[in-house]
Structures are given as C-alpha cells and as structure tokens.
Amino acid sequence: MRLLLVCLIALLGIGLSLVLGEAESEPGVAAQDRVARGRYLVKSIGCADCHSPWVMGPNGPHPDPDRDLSGHPADLVIEAPLALGEGPWGLAASRTMTAWSGPWGVSFTRNLTPDPETGLGEWSEDEFVATLRNMRHRGIGRPLLPPMPPMYGQNLTDEDLKSIYAYLRTIPPVKNRVPTPLPPR
Amino acid sequence: MPLVARNRRTPAITLGGLALLLAACGNAPPPAAPDLPARLSETGLFEPGNPERLAAGVTPYAPRHVLWSDGAAKRRWIRLPAGTAIDTSDPERWRFPVGTRLWKEFAFERRVETRFLEHVAEGRWHFATYLWREDGKDADLAPEAGVRGVRESTAGVPYDVPGRRDCLACHGSGLGPVLGYSSVQLSDTPEDAPLARRQAALGYLHANCAHCHNDAGPLRTLGLDLRLRPADAGAPTSAALTTALGVALRQGPGTRVVPGEPAASAVWQRMASRLPTRQMPPLGTNRVHERGLELIAEWIRAEGRADPALTPPTLSKGK
Numbered sequence: 001m002r003l004l005l006v007c008l009i010a011l012l013g014i015g016l017s018l019v020l021g022e023a024e025s026e027p028g029v030a031a032q033d034r035v036a037r038g039r040y041l042v043k044s045i046g047c048a049d050c051h052s053p054w055v056m057g058p059n060g061p062h063p064d065p066d067r068d069l070s071g072h073p074a075d076l077v078i079e080a081p082l083a084l085g086e087g088p089w090g091l092a093a094s095r096t097m098t099a100w101s102g103p104w105g106v107s108f109t110r111n112l113t114p115d116p117e118t119g120l121g122e123w124s125e126d127e128f129v130a131t132l133r134n135m136r137h138r139g140i141g142r143p144l145l146p147p148m149p150p151m152y153g154q155n156l157t158d159e160d161l162k163s164i165y166a167y168l169r170t171i172p173p174v175k176n177r178v179p180t181p182l183p184p185r
Numbered sequence: 186m187p188l189v190a191r192n193r194r195t196p197a198i199t200l201g202g203l204a205l206l207l208a209a210c211g212n213a214p215p216p217a218a219p220d221l222p223a224r225l226s227e228t229g230l231f232e233p234g235n236p237e238r239l240a241a242g243v244t245p246y247a248p249r250h251v252l253w254s255d256g257a258a259k260r261r262w263i264r265l266p267a268g269t270a271i272d273t274s275d276p277e278r279w280r281f282p283v284g285t286r287l288w289k290e291f292a293f294e295r296r297v298e299t300r301f302l303e304h305v306a307e308g309r310w311h312f313a314t315y316l317w318r319e320d321g322k323d324a325d326l327a328p329e330a331g332v333r334g335v336r337e338s339t340a341g342v343p344y345d346v347p348g349r350r351d352c353l354a355c356h357g358s359g360l361g362p363v364l365g366y367s368s369v370q371l372s373d374t375p376e377d378a379p380l381a382r383r384q385a386a387l388g389y390l391h392a393n394c395a396h397c398h399n400d401a402g403p404l405r406t407l408g409l410d411l412r413l414r415p416a417d418a419g420a421p422t423s424a425a426l427t428t429a430l431g432v433a434l435r436q437g438p439g440t441r442v443v444p445g446e447p448a449a450s451a452v453w454q455r456m457a458s459r460l461p462t463r464q465m466p467p468l469g470t471n472r473v474h475e476r477g478l479e480l481i482a483e484w485i486r487a488e489g490r491a492d493p494a495l496t497p498p499t500l501s502k503g504k
Binding site: 105122123124126127130133134136137138139140141142143145180181183 | 354
C-alpha cells in the first residue's frame with residue numbers, strides 16, 4: 001500500500017514537472033544539445049518512475065540503475081489483474097512499479113532502451129513523437145493504457161519530444177521483452 | 186489467451202475513469218485548429234440550402250474494395266477544380282491538383298457524419314468531419330477529438346466519430362492522403378476472373394489494412410505489406426502473399442497466415458478480436474466484420490489447397 005501511495009504522489013509530481021517544462025522549440029539544435037536536453041527532461045519528468053523496475057536498497061526502494069528504462073521485467077510473470085472489489089481503491093502496482101492493474105486489465109511499462117528486438121531500437125523519430133502525441137501504440141495502433149500519462153504529448157514541443165528520443169537512443173540497450181497487456185477480468 | 190472476443194466494448198474507454206482523470210490533469214489546449222469550414226454546406230458538396238442536390242462539378246464514385254466501418258452505409262464524392270486533372274503517371278501514387286476535395290458520408294438509417302478531405306496547398310491537406318443535425322438540413326464541424334458513441338451501429342455497440350489525429354493514423358501512414366481513389370481502387374477487372382477469390386481477399390486487406398501495413402509508412406519496419414499494387418492481379422509475387430503466407434510474427438510466437446488454417450493465422454485472429462489491445466484494425470471499428478472475416482477465412486483455406494488461385498469463388502464481395 002505504501003508503494004501505491006508513492007506512485008500516486010509520483011503521478012501528481014509528473015503533472016507539476018510538466019508545467020515547468022514548457023520550453024519553446026529551437027530550430028537547428030545541435031545533436032549533443034538535444035541529447036542533453038532529452039536527458040534533462042527524462043530525468044526531471046521521471047520516466048524511470050514507471051519504466052525502470054524498482055528494487056529495494058539500504059535507503060528504501062529506487063529504480064534499478066542497471067535496468068534503466070527497460071520496462072517491466074519479463075521474468076516477473078503476472079497472469080491476471082488484481083480483484084479490487086468495492087471501496088475507494090482504483091488501481092494497484094507491482095513492487096517493481098512496472099505492472100499496473102486497473103479497470104483496463106494489466107498494463108506493463110515498455111522497454112524504452114534502444115535494444116533492436118525488445119526496445120525502441122527500430123523505432124523512427126516520427127514514430128516516437130506520434131506515439132506520445134496520439135497516445136497510440138507505435139503512433140497509429142491501439143490506444144495506450146493508463147497510467148502512461150497523456151500530458152507529455154499534449155504539452156511538450158516537437159523539439160522536446162525529439163530530444164527525449166535522441167537521449168533514449170544513447171542509453172545502454174537492455175534485452176527485455178515486455179509482455180503484451182492483459183485484458184480485464 | 187482469449188483470441189476471439191466479439192463485440193466486446195473497449196474497457197479502457199468505458200471503464201477508464203482513471204484514464205480520464207489522468208487526461209484531465211493535462212488540461213492542455215488542443216493544437217490550433219486549422220481554418221476549417223464550420224458547416225458542411227460551406228465545403229461546396231451540395232447546392233446552398235439543399236443537401237439533396239449535389240453542387241456542380243461534384244461527382245460520385247465507388248472504390249472497388251471498401252473499408253468496413255461497423256456496417257455504415259457510405260457514399261463518396263470528388264470534385265476537381267475546373268480545368269485541372271489528376272496526374273496518374275505513377276499508377277501507385279496519383280497526384281491530385283491543389284483544390285481537390287473529397288467527401289465520404291456515413292449513415293446508419295440516417296446520415297451520421299460526412300468526412301471531408303481538401304488539398305489546400307501543395308502537399309497540405311485538411312481533414313474534417315461533420316455531424317449531421319437531426320433535421321438533416323446541414324452538418325456541423327465535429328470537435329477535434331471526435332465524439333464517442335454518437336450513435337449505435339447495432340444494438341449495444343456504440344459508433345464513434347474519429348478525431349482529427351485518427352484521420353492521420355490512416356490517411357497519413359504511407360499510402361495517403363487519398364486512399365480510395367486510386368488505380369487499384371477504380372480498376373474494373375471483371376468479377377469472374379480466375380483469380381477472383383484471392384483478388385477479393387487481397388482487395389479486402391488493401392482497403393482495410395494497407396493504409397497502416399505498407400512499405401512506406403511508420404510501420405514499414407514490421408515488414409507486413411498488405412498493399413495491392415496495380416500490376417499484382419493476385420499474382421504470387423503480391424506483397425501481401427510474400428510478407429504474410431507462412432511468415433512468423435514480428436513480435437511473439439505465431440504466424441501471420443498459416444495456409445489452410447484460418448484459426449491459427451494471426452491475421453484472422455486479430456480481425457476476429459475486438460479487445461482493444463488485440464483488434465485489427467485498431468481503430469475505426471467496434472464490431473467484428475463477420476463477412477470480411479469469412480472472406481479471409483475462405484482465402485486462407487484456399488491457400489492451403491493445391492491450386493489456391495484457381496479455386497472458384499463462392500462468396501460475394503464483402504460489404
């Protein structure tokens with residue numbers, strides 16, 4: 001339950017950090033500036049809150065730096081959504097913060113590393129931008145499930161989204177095939 | 186895993202109060218709407234004050250293979266500016282003069298929406314859809330995000346009007362912007378040609394899938410090309426055959442089409458599903474197209490026989 005609270009607070013935090021991130025697009029930004037800007041955005045928005053598996057450390061839980069942004073770990077098998085029943089609780093997260101059970105079934109955060117087979121390696125910049133803008137898988141497929149926030153695509157400029165993409169190309173690839181979402185009960 | 190779930194309502198959409206909550210947190214203004222006419226009557230489709238009379242220069246047409254939209258009855262029209270012509274020198278990609286307009290009407294008993302495509306400047310197209318008023322006298326520009334459940338396509342299944350970004354998912358992904366007015370779509374090869382069964386199936390996949398599944402758009406890395414080309418005529422070299430028959434899925438176990446076995450073929454399975462995370466196409470439909478599914482099943486069975494192409498067709502064209 002404590003983790004659940006943590007994530008709800010994290011979700012609120014995302015909204016706040018976005019308000020701060022409203023930069024204007026700058027044409028012709030050098031590639032390395034883009035990577036630096038992307039890193040800044042990814043670190044401050046906190047994509048790792050959901051896209052990196054959390055582990056327990058001496059100072060409490062934290063995203064695992066060795067599996068940075070590699071999504072829900074394939075070896076943590078989840079077979080069905082949690083039955084929440086009546087009451088105020090609306091969703092639950094795995095201890096890793098990478099699997100989310102709610103009225104939509106179970107969603108698993110995707111592997112954002114550049115691994116060609118299991119991550120975003122094959123994705124074009126356009127596809128990445130369209131995914132966040134349209135909130136659809138690969139930009140044109142099924143609607144993305146919660147809790148992937150729609151605000152990024154609504155607020156960030158093209159330059160910001162391209163910067164995030166540029167930064168994600170530079171992180172170490174991690175081979176981890178994230179399962180497809182599970183339907184509701 | 187439940188592969189077949191028919192007529193199931195999108196849970197993420199009906200139940201996703203949380204999704205709404207998250208979306209509400211964003212509260213960003215939508216991107217500035219282009220300068221779109223506020224009413225259908227201003228697009229020049231019909232004569233002022235009379236939706237029953239087409240304006241001069243507006244011509245009806247019907248593509249050979251049509252998109253399934255939960256059974257909507259459709260009518261389509263095109264208007265080219267006076268004195269202009271379509272450049273058809275590349276049969277795979279016709280070039281339309283600036284000023285070209287196309288309309289497509291969707292009706293369930295009564296008119297529901299009319300979609301509009303206009304070539305406003307070289308390479309720039311506007312997309313809009315108009316919702317018909319109850320009295321049928323005119324239609325008004327639909328909101329940018331579309332409208333869920335404006336009507337039911339059949340009892341209990343809502344019909345959704347797509348948002349403007351959705352238009353681009355189909356019209357801006359490699360084949361577009363114009364999808365149904367092309368050499369393949371307007372060709373008049375006779376229905377009883379020997380390749381008719383395969384041709385009908387490939388035509389179905391072209392009209393319902395190829396706007397996303399092609400070799401030019403954002404999904405090209407998937408390597409599934411369901412586009413029918415003017416020269417194909419159902420030949421074994423058709424991209425849909427070479428990239429689907431016996432080809433393993435890109436993601437996860439399975440095969441795109443197992444000749445002879447519809448139920449083991451991902452193409453059939455995903456067409457038979459309306460689970461939001463499985464269904465194909467992923468948008469523009471909430472209801473399985475039974476006749477289309479049967480057409481594809483017949484074709485997959487035929488591909489498992491000795492002489493698939495020459496087996497005579499038994500099915501009429503899909504709706």
